Amino acid sequence: MKATDPLIVLASHFALLSLFAIGGANAAIPEMYRIAVQVEGWLTDQQFSDLFAIAQVTPGPNVIITTLIGYQVAGIAGAVVATIAMVGPTCVATYFITRVWDRFRDAPLRAAIQAGLVPVSIGLLGASAWILARANDTSWIAAGITVVTVAIGYFTRINPLWIFAIAAITGAVGLI
Amino acid sequence: MIAVILKMAEPILRKRLAPAPFVMAATFLAIGVARWPLVGTLLALAPASVALAWWWQRR
Numbered sequence: 330m331k332a333t334d335p336l337i338v339l340a341s342h343f344a345l346l347s348l349f350a351i352g353g354a355n356a357a358i359p360e361m362y363r364i365a366v367q368v369e370g371w372l373t374d375q376q377f378s379d380l381f382a383i384a385q386v387t388p389g390p391n392v393i394i395t396t397l398i399g400y401q402v403a404g405i406a407g408a409v410v411a412t413i414a415m416v417g418p419t420c421v422a423t424y425f426i427t428r429v430w431d432r433f434r435d436a437p438l439r440a441a442i443q444a445g446l447v448p449v450s451i452g453l454l455g456a457s458a459w460i461l462a463r464a465n466d467t468s469w470i471a472a473g474i475t476v477v478t479v480a481i482g483y484f485t486r487i488n489p490l491w492i493f494a495i496a497a498i499t500g501a502v503g504l505i
Numbered sequence: 506m507i508a509v510i511l512k513m514a515e516p517i518l519r520k521r522l523a524p525a526p527f528v529m530a531a532t533f534l535a536i537g538v539a540r541w542p543l544v545g546t547l548l549a550l551a552p553a554s555v556a557l558a559w560w561w562q563r564r
Binding site for chain 2: 345349351355357359360363437438440441442444445446447448449451452453454455456457458459460461462475478479480481482483
């Protein structure tokens with residue numbers, strides 16, 4: 330197995346990424362996009378956006394997008410390797426960090442770490458949304474659907490799955 | 506996703522003079538607009554953000 334083997338490349342990228350995904354898998358979308366589309370050329374803009382959409386509507390955690398990327402790159406083996414690489418290191422790290430974390434419940438430094446990481450994770454999520462919107466909103470109708478979806482999600486309590494369904498129907502009848 | 510981000514950012518944006526809104530904007534610009542690599546950017550931004558939060562709490 331060479332260092333250029335897709336499975337090794339997948340494992341090394343996602344294992345490193347998992348340790349820096351502050352805010353969850355969605356916060357790591359910009360880096361996944363950079364690796365999969367810009368650096369390795371595994372996917373096109375459109376394919377990446379499609380995988381993100383599938384990951385969102387699929388029941389289960391958002392980290393499913395890594396499974397889908399792995400599958401696109403190297404089939405079933407790629408899906409398994411990418412998922413383990415993305416979930417494994419962070420699970421181990423979480424196990425050890427939570428044991429220490431509770432001991433410093435009242436420490437000012439713990440409060441500072443939490444307060445310091447929240448804006449970083451929100452900034453990362455914003456970057457993810459920006460990159461996906463840029464890749465997807467190639468027409469006025471698509472941009473309009475994004476704006477309407479944001480408005481509905483922000484101002485109402487309607488289940489986002491209904492919005493997905495309406496957008497899917499719009500796409501199916503050829504409006505996008 | 507954008508709607509959730511807006512809801513999460515709302516309480517942070519209310520504290521206009523705190524460092525958090527600036528850190529949030531810097532992260533967004535560095536990763537989303539400039540497309541800098543995540544690892545290097547976070548190694549710089551995350552400790553800086555924690556240091557700023559620490560300083561803000563103690564003042």
